[in-house]
Amino acid sequence: MSRVPRIVILGAGYGGVVTSLRLQKLLNYNEADVTLVNKHDYHYITTHLHMPAAGTDKPDNARVNISSLIDEFKVDFVKSTVVQIRPGEKKVILEDGTLSYDYLVIGLGGEPETFGIPGLKEYAMTIRSINSVRHIREHIEYQFARFKQEPDRKELLTFVVGGAGFSGIEFVGELADRIPELCKEFDVDPALVHIYNIEAAPTALPGFDPELVEYAMRLLTDKGVTFKIATAIKECTPEGVLIAGDEFIKAGTVIWTGGIRGNHLLEDAGFETMRGRIKVDEFLRAPGYDNIFVTGDCSLVMNPEGRPYPPTAQIATQQGENCAFNLVASIRGNALKEFAFVNRGTVASLGKGEAIGIVGTKKMKGGTAALMKKVIDMRYLYTIGGLPLVVRKGKLR
Amino acid sequence: MSRVPRIVILGAGYGGVVTSLRLQKLLNYNEADVTLVNKHDYHYITTHLHMPAAGTDKPDNARVNISSLIDEFKVDFVKSTVVQIRPGEKKVILEDGTLSYDYLVIGLGGEPETFGIPGLKEYAMTIRSINSVRHIREHIEYQFARFKQEPDRKELLTFVVGGAGFSGIEFVGELADRIPELCKEFDVDPALVHIYNIEAAPTALPGFDPELVEYAMRLLTDKGVTFKIATAIKECTPEGVLIAGDEFIKAGTVIWTGGIRGNHLLEDAGFETMRGRIKVDEFLRAPGYDNIFVTGDCSLVMNPEGRPYPPTAQIATQQGENCAFNLVASIRGNALKEFAFVNRGTVASLGKGEAIGIVGTKKMKGGTAALMKKVIDMRYLYTIGGLPLVVRKGKLR
Structure with missing residues (x-):
């Protein structure tokens, strides 16, 4: 050869x-x-997508042009x-x-992975790309705008997040931070907004340290999230979700993070x-x-x-x-x-300035964990783009 | 008594x-x-609503709290x-x-006023309040986000404005300015976006000086607007509008400014x-x-x-x-x-830095007219709120 x-x-x-x-x-x-x-001609930072999806950061902060990462003399790029x-x-x-x-x-x-749950593929949105998170962000804002035009349709202000794994928890953390801003922008009474986080497993963040899971759930509950744990979604329709116990939650927005x-x-x-x-x-x-x-x-x-x-x-x-x-x-x-x-550790953010994590055998929560999350994000940016990329995109929060 | x-x-x-x-x-x-x-507990500046509707200005710049205008010792306010x-x-x-x-x-x-045209009331949006312009702005952005998820649905990027009177012309002027920004934000090829301005009367801006009307239409055409003048909308559906000559224009957005x-x-x-x-x-x-x-x-x-x-x-x-x-x-x-x-004069804006107007017998266009428009806006703010309001809201462009 x-x-x-x-x-x-x-x-x-x-x-x-x-x-x-x-x-x-x-x-x-x-x-x-x-x-x-x-x-696409860009790489995106999947672990950061929950923020632009909720609208707490710009989508552009979660992507990097491939041409600025690779050396085009050594690697050909085909879009x-x-x-x-x-x-x-x-x-x-x-x-x-x-x-x-x-x-x-x-x-x-x-x-x-929708596990064959009817309607999820058709009617739920998923956090998986720059295009999808822009769609979710705009969809959420649109519900607030529509509600002001059709104030009888209270379900427009109900947001269902399916799955309380890492993606689900990180997203509801951001969404809970974003809601008060949206209420202000659209003159909406925050008491009318509902966030449900629904998980079929017997606990949120299955496999994670129970003490930290409890901390996360208490914190997110205080921020206005309603958890429905050990509760399967049986069906998703354009009007909302049917959950175990045959309760139907009417919702203008369903985000699936379950797998x-x-x-x-x-x-x-x-x-x-x-x-x-x-x-x-x-x-x-x-x-x-x-x-x-x-x-x-x-x-x-x-x-x-x-x-x-x-x-x-x-x-x-x-x-x-x-x-x-x-x-x-x-x-x-x-x-x-x-x-x-x-395993270099795992940290899940819970919104602005809050996180939980385990690095080695050390449990972390609150500001320390949030700082750790930032360090991990920056380390990755450094790995792929060196110091210039850290400086350009590093202010992730 | x-x-x-x-x-x-x-x-x-x-x-x-x-x-x-x-x-x-x-x-x-x-x-x-x-x-x-x-x-509402606010007064809104209707002549400014075309900007937040297109997304070229914030809705808050088009409203003033009533409590900051009236003297509550002299006038009771009931919301x-x-x-x-x-x-x-x-x-x-x-x-x-x-x-x-x-x-x-x-x-x-x-x-x-929909003149009995079927479907307009149900499926077209109108520029008439802070709530309605937030709805229009969010709707427009949402179409871009949706298009990136469903790239076969090109009609999502078609915007129909019914009526080429003052409201219609001012709105398409802003929309034409906004489209390039949205294309950049959502990675959309500007060539895929279409703006139609449809007017049943034999001319745009009926009753206005023909020389200025021609100037306006040429300028807006250059910005990417397609005019259909002397063309009635016969019906509006959730999919678009049927116009005279039985042409159907598929459009994700229809804004009615016709009366x-x-x-x-x-x-x-x-x-x-x-x-x-x-x-x-x-x-x-x-x-x-x-x-x-x-x-x-x-x-x-x-x-x-x-x-x-x-x-x-x-x-x-x-x-x-x-x-x-x-x-x-x-x-x-x-x-x-x-x-x-x-009659203290009439000025219609055509987007950033451009306008046409008549004050007395004097015709104005371009930057001069745009400046005149600003002066008129400020004069009104001064009338209702004095200098403090001019300073707070006066940077209308």
Whole structure:
């Protein structure tokens, strides 16, 4: 083989961007052709999307132009949507062309998991992209404007958030902060506004420290959130949600944060999947393919106890680094490195100046945890864009 | 009669506010009880509403708290909605009470005139209050957000403005200025956005100087507005408008600016009306009632040629002054003063830094006219609130 191997990276999320950046550093001149493919010409910071969705920050603070991240002399960027992956032919079909590869990285992100609950897909909004959070923000504001024109329709001021996992809790924290501003802007009595956070599991933030969960729930309840825990959503309609016990909550807005599954293109391509994800080998490769690596929401990685790690920005970022190392090792014929997740801590924000978190064995809450959240956000910005990006986007709160 | 006469003023628009303010000055201590009734606790500057409707200015810049305008030692303010006027009983029924009067001023404003065009009332929005312009602004933004989620629905980016009179032209001028900002905010290709201004009359701005009308249309066309003049809207549906020639324009947004009629409460009260307005006598009184004065959109005043003056802020303001004078004269048993409209000029804005106008016999366009528009806006603010209000709200552009 005289030509240089071709690496195609699908998706510029955490996994894809970090893989690209690490490859830039590790590869020698002309050692490989690297092409990054993404639907948008920007990367977005998923862990920050709950803020622009609620309207407490600008959408632009949650995205970075890809051209300002990658070195275009080392990585080619193609703005296009992936339509099909053909692992047998080593080809990727784009909406406007075809790419051949020797090595493929699949970091296409996830899709909302609605667990077959009728109507959720059609009538609930999800926090998953810059476009979707602008839609949610505008939808929320629009409900206030409409209510002033149709004051009998009190359901316009009811906001249902399905799911009290990390995304759900972080979003209701922001929404609770945003409501008083919206009430002021639209001359609406705050007593008319209702926020419901509905969770089917027996607790909010399942798996998290119970003391911190209690702190979070008390704080959010004080901010005006009504929790319905251990309560399943049975159906979503254009008018609201039907919940366990056959209670119907009329609501102008339903946001679903209850789960993520892998991208449907993986199943379409014939990969074996669990919840739409590929259970990767110890080197992050798709079973049966030495040349296909998978990162982020598309991958399923088991922890030492044999249970899947939850898909987070943290794991995707670490996968990106491992993935780049293993790509270079594959090209050079060196030994690959096993992926081992290092838990650097978990922090969930609860709105302005408030958060809960665990770093190592240390529990944190309030201002300390909120500061920790900021540090984590900045660390990521530093990883992908260095100090200039921290300065430009770092005032995340 | 030993008790002091009771004056009730319905509506805090141009007519009602100026009547109240003039009465404050003219009346001696304990000469009359004055009560101003208004739906909101603020007065809004109708001539400025096209800007917050398009989103080129904040709604708060188009309103002033009534408490900051009137002297509460001299004028009582009641925040309530008028339900019925009973001229025979000298009573006004409010949604939450009843007011008796000796003298009544009706300045309740107008309602959209839809000329019986099917669907306009139901599916078109109108620029008529702070609530309605917030609704329009949010609706417009929401269409952009929705389009990014449903990119096949190009009609979401089509905006139809019915009527190319003063309100219609001023609004499309602002909208054309706002579109590029929205395109940038939502990553939308400006070529996908369409603004139609549809007018049934044979010209835009009927009755205005043809040279200036041509200037305005050329300028707005250059900004991206498509005019359909001498083209009636035949029907409005949730999907758009059907126009003469059986062309259907699919549009996510239809704004109707085609006409104003008097408040329906006048007809309900048994007054004789033309287009919902009371044709007042030379002293601005309702025919047959010495104690009822009518101002603004509720009144019909004929010009010396026997044709009705168009309802404007300018005429309503002058009526307010005349009305206050005649109320005081009535109480004191003095001679009333005939109302005579003095045309101080007319200026229509065409967006940022552009306008057309006639003051006396002088035609103006471009920056000069835009400056004139500013001067008129400030003069009104000065009339109602003095220098402090000019300073607070005067940066209208």
